[in-house]
Amino acid sequence: MGLFSKIFKGPEIDMEKSRQNAAKMRALFDQVVENGSSYQLIFGYTEDVSRFNYGFVHGSKTKIGNLIVGWNEETRTIAVVPTVPDLSGCGDPTYYRRSEILKAYRNKYPTDAFIIYPDKRNYIGINAYDWLEDEKLYVYVSQEKELAAFTDFFLHRFATK
Amino acid sequence: MTLIPLLQQAGVIFLLLLLLFFLGNLWFYLVESLLKKIKGSFFPKKEIPWHTLPKEEQQDEDAQNR
Numbered sequence: 556m557g558l559f560s561k562i563f564k565g566p567e568i569d570m571e572k573s574r575q576n577a578a579k580m581r582a583l584f585d586q587v588v589e590n591g592s593s594y595q596l597i598f599g600y601t602e603d604v605s606r607f608n609y610g611f612v613h614g615s616k617t618k619i620g621n622l623i624v625g626w627n628e629e630t631r632t633i634a635v636v637p638t639v640p641d642l643s644g645c646g647d648p649t650y651y652r653r654s655e656i657l658k659a660y661r662n663k664y665p666t667d668a669f670i671i672y673p674d675k676r677n678y679i680g681i682n683a684y685d686w687l688e689d690e691k692l693y694v695y696v697s698q699e700k701e702l703a704a705f706t707d708f709f710l711h712r713f714a715t716k
Numbered sequence: 717m718t719l720i721p722l723l724q725q726a727g728v729i730f731l732l733l734l735l736l737f738f739l740g741n742l743w744f745y746l747v748e749s750l751l752k753k754i755k756g757s758f759f760p761k762k763e764i765p766w767h768t769l770p771k772e773e774q775q776d777e778d779a780q781n782r
Contacts, residue, residue: 582770609747612740644768 566688573686573697579642580623580696588634588648594625597701598694599635599681602666619692624681626708633671633713635679640694651679658715661706669709 580598585591603618623636623645631653637646651659657672668680683702687693 579769582772583767586770587767609744612744612747642769644766646767647765 568686568697569695570697572695576642576694576696577698580638580694583638583642583645584623584625584634584636587636587645588625591625591634593629594627594634595701595704596623596625597683597698597705598622598696599624599669599683600693601680602682621694622681624683624705626705626713628708628712631712633709635681638694640690640692642694649679653713656715659709660714661710669705 577596580596581591584594584596588594599622601620601622603620604615605618606615607613621638621640623638625634625636626632627634633651634648635651636648638644651671651673653659655673657674659669659671662668662670662680666680666682668682670678670680672678683698683705685699685702686697687695
């Protein structure tokens with residue numbers, strides 16, 4: 556009974572690990588973003604899918620880019636910081652200010668991504684979930700409430716009509 | 717009586733498929749490395765600025781793991 560209930564319950568989240576990673580995300584973000592503490596954070600990722608055809612071998616490749624996504628409710632700014640799954644470091648932030656972007660919307664197909672076009676040429680698609688189990692590919696963090704807050708902010712105060 | 721030749725045939729087909737799989741993988745990585753080299757020589761990669769995790773955070777984590 557105990558074993559079966561455990562199997563059917565599915566994977567359990569290691570909250571301690573999640574808390575540690577959330578703290579690391581905050582430390583990295585605050586390190587590179589000016590006034591970083593005024594931003595709320597979630598983990599997101601980008602997916603770059605490309606097709607290849609090398610003669611008798613063909614298929615598709617997917618590249619995953621991990622991101623620390625911060626948003627400031629007051630300034631209506633989203634700051635995106637590239638990182639790696641073990642959170643050992645991060646790159647420079649990119650800012651998307653509501654007043655400066657071309658358009659932003661929530662995609663429905665093929666994934667529920669948050670799409671931002673800073674200008675006509677460039678765009679970023681941010682995917683985010685409550686929790687992703689694969690630690691080799693994604694940052695291990697549980698973020699149900701944070702994701703709900705970000706979705707609300709994006710849809711009601713950041714997305715263009 | 718007919719089971720052994722049948723198994724032999726299945727084994728041969730399996731080995732052929734396995735060989736095809738390894739050849740396909742070899743070909744894929746060969747083309748990928750060549751393309752990477754060609755791209756790298758024409759469009760050299762810019763150095764991306766990288767910031768490592770602050771030491772205090774790393775120490776906190778190490779202490780908790782002990």
